[in-house]
Amino acid sequence: MFSERFVLADRVLNVAPSPTLAVNAKAKALRAAGADILNFSVGEPDLSTPAHVCEAGKRAIEEGRTRYTPAAGILELRQAVCTKLKEEQGWDYQPDDVQISCGGKHGLYNIFQAILNPGDEVLIFAPYWVSYPPMVQLAGGTPVIVPLRQERRFDIDPDVVARYITDKTKAIVLNSPSNPTGAVYSLAALAEVARMALAGGWLVITDDMYEELFYGEGRVPHILHADPRLQGQTVLSNGVSKSFAMTGWRIGYSAGPREVIRAMNKIQSQSTSNPAAPSQYAALAALTGPQDFPRQMREAFLPRRAYFVDALEAIAGVSCVAPMGAFYVFPNFSAYYGKTFNGRVIDGSVALADYFLSEAQVASVPGAAFGADDFIRFSFATSLDTIKQGMARIKQALAALR
Numbered sequence: 001m002f003s004e005r006f007v008l009a010d011r012v013l014n015v016a017p018s019p020t021l022a023v024n025a026k027a028k029a030l031r032a033a034g035a036d037i038l039n040f041s042v043g044e045p046d047l048s049t050p051a052h053v054c055e056a057g058k059r060a061i062e063e064g065r066t067r068y069t070p071a072a073g074i075l076e077l078r079q080a081v082c083t084k085l086k087e088e089q090g091w092d093y094q095p096d097d098v099q100i101s102c103g104g105k106h107g108l109y110n111i112f113q114a115i116l117n118p119g120d121e122v123l124i125f126a127p128y129w130v131s132y133p134p135m136v137q138l139a140g141g142t143p144v145i146v147p148l149r150q151e152r153r154f155d156i157d158p159d160v161v162a163r164y165i166t167d168k169t170k171a172i173v174l175n176s177p178s179n180p181t182g183a184v185y186s187l188a189a190l191a192e193v194a195r196m197a198l199a200g201g202w203l204v205i206t207d208d209m210y211e212e213l214f215y216g217e218g219r220v221p222h223i224l225h226a227d228p229r230l231q232g233q234t235v236l237s238n239g240v241s242k243s244f245a246m247t248g249w250r251i252g253y254s255a256g257p258r259e260v261i262r263a264m265n266k267i268q269s270q271s272t273s274n275p276a277a278p279s280q281y282a283a284l285a286a287l288t289g290p291q292d293f294p295r296q297m298r299e300a301f302l303p304r305r306a307y308f309v310d311a312l313e314a315i316a317g318v319s320c321v322a323p324m325g326a327f328y329v330f331p332n333f334s335a336y337y338g339k340t341f342n343g344r345v346i347d348g349s350v351a352l353a354d355y356f357l358s359e360a361q362v363a364s365v366p367g368a369a370f371g372a373d374d375f376i377r378f379s380f381a382t383s384l385d386t387i388k389q390g391m392a393r394i395k396q397a398l399a400a401l402r
């Protein structure tokens with residue numbers, strides 16, 4: 001008989017599969033089986049990849065640019081990342097300071113693999129994106145969860161951060177706009193984190209995947225704006241998945257200290273070799289071509305965001321901070337915990353998300369997956385019509401609880 005404990009490695013037994021991908025797969029399977037599921041689970045733009053980007057990918061295939069590339073990614077794309085960072089942010093990077101990876105997710109995985117030794121601690125804010133803690137664990141590190149509060153609109157409280165610092169603190173992950181809260185950290189809080197990071201010598205990892213989806217004025221505050229001296233110990237992580245609706249192409253990029261990037265390249269050369277060549281040429285077209293797509297997407301999301309937040313806030317007992325970026329709402333449903341449906345107790349976000357799926361045919365991701373059980377995440381990267389229907393169903397489902 002197959003014995004998991006005997007056959008499988010502890011590192012894999014100690015982590016769960018990605019819940020965002022799992023719920024999405026379940027919703028799709030139910031829909032394929034004929035159920036009328038409204039899917040608010042996975043975070044993926046509902047717009048198509050821009051035509052000129054698809055054309056560039058096709059052209060790469062037709063012209064035979066289908067072979068191995070350098071492990072770090074093609075030079076033109078790494079150069080394009082440097083140009084973007086210089087033009088948009090004023091930061092200087094050379095192509096050797098940049099790695100192209102199989103999605104932003106894989107870039108983050110490479111970073112943790114490159115920097116962590118057993119026992120090294122990584123500060124991660126909760127609510128967190130589902131994959132940060134398992135990625136740290138898979139690299140042998142220890143995730144240290146620093147809570148953020150809804151009352152502060154999920155901004156960082158530097159005094160709270162200070163309580164979690166130890167002599168093992170090696171790195172901190174910043175994600176602004178945040179998945180799942182949509183929070184954008186204030187420059188003042190980032191300046192305090194910068195001070196602590198400089199004093200502690202930590203590596204700062206910024207997951208900037210949602211930078212283009214910002215609903216405020218100007219650009220998203222960034223820790224390198226708070227203190228440019230941090231550039232020598234910061235790794236930026238980003239990609240084209242969200243900004244150019246390219247989730248399936250799997251192209252991300254990281255920029256940081258050359259030694260860290262070189263170590264990440266070593267890992268990539270021994271694992272994936274390189275991200276798919278045609279995808280890299282498509283990403284090159286995305287970064288160097290017309291830049292109006294992210295703005296169009298942002299404009300398409302604005303009315304959805306407004307409707308979702310208003311409709312949630314209008315339900316008794318539900319509160320929802322308006323997201324300042326990304327495409328998620330993260331309402332607090334804890335007032336409904338302890339209620340029952342047909343004798344079944346809704347004892348937390350997993351039970352409530354299950355109830356929404358089975359009774360309202362609405363797929364969402366329980367807050368527990370993000371380290372915040374009071375909440376449930378809904379993606380609004382879907383049509384306004386779907387959101388309206390979904391909200392009507394959720395309202396009805398909540399009203400049926402006793």
Ligand code: GLU
Pocket residue numbers: 018020021041042043044105129130131179
């Ligand atoms: N980042 C997206 C999400 O949170 C994509 C799925 C994933 O990789 O987690 O839904």
